[in-house]
Amino acid sequence: MAEKLKLEMVTPYKQVLSEEVDELTLPGLIGELGILPGHTPLLTTLRVGEMSYKKGGQQYHVAVNWGYVEIDEDAITVLVDTAEKSDEIDLARAKAALGRAEEALKTMSQEDKSYAVMEAALQRAMIRIQVAGKAR
Amino acid sequence: MANLKIIKKRIASVKSTQQITKAMKMVAAAKLRRAQDAAVAARPYAQKLQKVVAHLAQREGSEEHPFLCSRGKERALVLLLTADRGLCGGFNANPSKEAERFIRKNEEGYANIDLMIIGRKGRDFLKNRVGDKITKVYEDITGVVNFKTAQLIAEEIVSMYEEDTYDAVYLIYNAFQSAVVQHVTVEQLLPVQADEVDKKAADSVDYIYEPNRGEVLEQILPKMVEVQLFRSLLESYASEQGARMSAMDSASRNASEMIGKLTLQYNRARQAAITKELMEIISGAESVK
Numbered sequence: 001m002a003e004k005l006k007l008e009m010v011t012p013y014k015q016v017l018s019e020e021v022d023e024l025t026l027p028g029l030i031g032e033l034g035i036l037p038g039h040t041p042l043l044t045t046l047r048v049g050e051m052s053y054k055k056g057g058q059q060y061h062v063a064v065n066w067g068y069v070e071i072d073e074d075a076i077t078v079l080v081d082t083a084e085k086s087d088e089i090d091l092a093r094a095k096a097a098l099g100r101a102e103e104a105l106k107t108m109s110q111e112d113k114s115y116a117v118m119e120a121a122l123q124r125a126m127i128r129i130q131v132a133g134k135a136r
Numbered sequence: 137m138a139n140l141k142i143i144k145k146r147i148a149s150v151k152s153t154q155q156i157t158k159a160m161k162m163v164a165a166a167k168l169r170r171a172q173d174a175a176v177a178a179r180p181y182a183q184k185l186q187k188v189v190a191h192l193a194q195r196e197g198s199e200e201h202p203f204l205c206s207r208g209k210e211r212a213l214v215l216l217l218t219a220d221r222g223l224c225g226g227f228n229a230n231p232s233k234e235a236e237r238f239i240r241k242n243e244e245g246y247a248n249i250d251l252m253i254i255g256r257k258g259r260d261f262l263k264n265r266v267g268d269k270i271t272k273v274y275e276d277i278t279g280v281v282n283f284k285t286a287q288l289i290a291e292e293i294v295s296m297y298e299e300d301t302y303d304a305v306y307l308i309y310n311a312f313q314s315a316v317v318q319h320v321t322v323e324q325l326l327p328v329q330a331d332e333v334d335k336k337a338a339d340s341v342d343y344i345y346e347p348n349r350g351e352v353l354e355q356i357l358p359k360m361v362e363v364q365l366f367r368s369l370l371e372s373y374a375s376e377q378g379a380r381m382s383a384m385d386s387a388s389r390n391a392s393e394m395i396g397k398l399t400l401q402y403n404r405a406r407q408a409a410i411t412k413e414l415m416e417i418i419s420g421a422e423s424v425k
Contacts, residue, residue: 010184012283012366014177030347043188044346045355068356070188070343077184081283 003037007053009062009078016062016083021053024076026069035071042071046080048123050131061086063131065124089132098125140409143402147395154391160223161384168315168377174281175312175370182367189328189360191343192353201350202298203328203357211248213271213293213302214238215325215365217309217372218258219278224380227310227318228257234320235308236265250302254278254289254369281373286366293365294358297326309368310375316382318375323368328360 005024009017026033027049045068052061067080101122108115193204216235218228235258239249251269253259259273277285296302305326310318345352 008184010181012178012181012363013174015180028346029351041343042346043192043343043352045352068188068352070184072343079181079184079188 003074005035005037006075007078008076009080009083011080011083016085017078019053019055021055024051024053026051026078027064028069033069035076037074039071039074041073042069044069046078048120048127050127051078051083059134061131061134063089063124063128084128084131086131086134089128091129091132094125094128094132097121098129101125140402140405143398143405147398147402150391150394150398154388154395157384157387157391161381161388164224164377164381164384168374168381171281171370171374171377172312172315175367175374178367178370182363185356185360185363189356192349192356193328201353201357203326206327207303209246210303211250211301212242212246212304212306213250213252213296215252215293215305215307216254216258216262217278217307217368218253218255218261219372219376220256220275222257223383224376225383227376227379227383228255228261230318231308231310231320232258232261234322236262238306238308238322239266239269246303252293278369278373278376281366281369283362283366286369287362290358290362290365293325294361302326307365307368309372310379311368312371312374312378315378318379323364325361325364328357 004020004022007017007019007021007024008015022037024035026035027047029045029047033044046064046066048065049063050061051064052059054060063082063084063086064078065081065083067078069079070077101118104118105115105122108118214235216231218231222228235251239251242249249269250271251262251266252272252274253262253270254274255278256273256275259270259275262270274289293305297305304324307323307325309321309323311321313319
């Protein structure tokens with residue numbers, strides 16, 4: 001494939017990625033999105049999940065938090081709250097966070113105010129562990 | 137002789153003050169570099185977000201979302217960003233004065249203006265001037281700017297806006313221009329200003345929205361407030377360090393000048409004392425002859 005996607009990924013703290021990639025998979029709000037060069041302009045929000053992209057036959061994985069993506073003529077801009085590449089993730093910390101969230105959820109009822117917060121934390125930790133497992 | 141001692145003491149005191157100001161300058165310079173990096177790193181995110189919001193806002197038709205349309209002019213909230221610490225020139229006084237001016241100017245336009253302050257110094261400054269308007273003060277958050285803090289404050293502001301507590305939210309802070317130049321800036325935080333739209337860019341692309349445009353807007357607009365606040369916090373922090381650095385620099389220079397003057401005075405006094413002593417000895421010797 002001659003054409004490439006120009007992927008830019010930014011968090012409030014820094015620019016995480018700025019690369020040419022072959023294809024991209026994103027955790028869209030209503031389902032996984034696969035993007036290849038020549039995609040129609042699209043704007044969507046993302047949920048907590050795993051983003052992966054292929055570059056030169058290599059597969060890369062990134063854990064992302066809330067964000068959204070703008071696809072415009074093969075230029076892709078991903079804006080997320082946090083992004084961690086698979087080799088950057090501290091597995092021990094993620095596991096600890098998972099344990100904490102599980103503990104907290106056990107004692108809480110569904111109506112609790114912080115239930116949703118803890119559930120989101122649980123999800124984040126799970127994604128992190130999942131992505132870390134794919135590190136090369 | 138008493139005079140000499142006094143001058144010597146003063147020189148020592150000015151010297152120790154200078155040591156402090158020099159150290160503070162150095163610390164501010166180091167912090168400035170870090171703050172500046174952070175402010176620059178945050179820029180792409182803010183810019184990209186602004187672009188997307190501009191796109192959205194233009195298509196949306198400004199009546200559709202409460203964050204975009206201007207409401208009546210009943211109650212406004214002014215959010216003032218200052219520092220917790222002083223010794224940084226006009227950094228705290230300038231935006232505080234601007235806030236006071238803003239309130240006085242708009243007192244007729246708005247039925248009620250409330251003031252929310254970040255930073256101890258802003259509160260100290262305005263306590264006796266417009267103390268009755270201050271509704272909330274945040275302290276000790278400017279030292280460690282992180283996105284979470286900005287998010288929490290933004291959430292609070294957004295919910296107040298949504299509950300119709302306020303019709304407009306303004307932000308007053310020191311925008312960072314360079315290490316020595318800071319500008320007091322008044323920005324409208326809510327309703328979101330979409331007039332900085334790049335019109336050409338907005339017309340060129342027709343997006344598919346997923347799940348739909350309203351939903352996307354619903355999620356992105358509050359984010360916009362967070363990011364704008366985060367960016368201003370970073371800029372304000374960088375400005376603070378810059379202002380402190382230049383204030384301490386001129387303080388150190390003034391101290392050097394003072395030490396020079398005092399040393400001159402000291403030497404003169406010493407010389408006078410020696411001359412006087414010599415005269416006494418000579419005249420004493422004369423009289424013995």
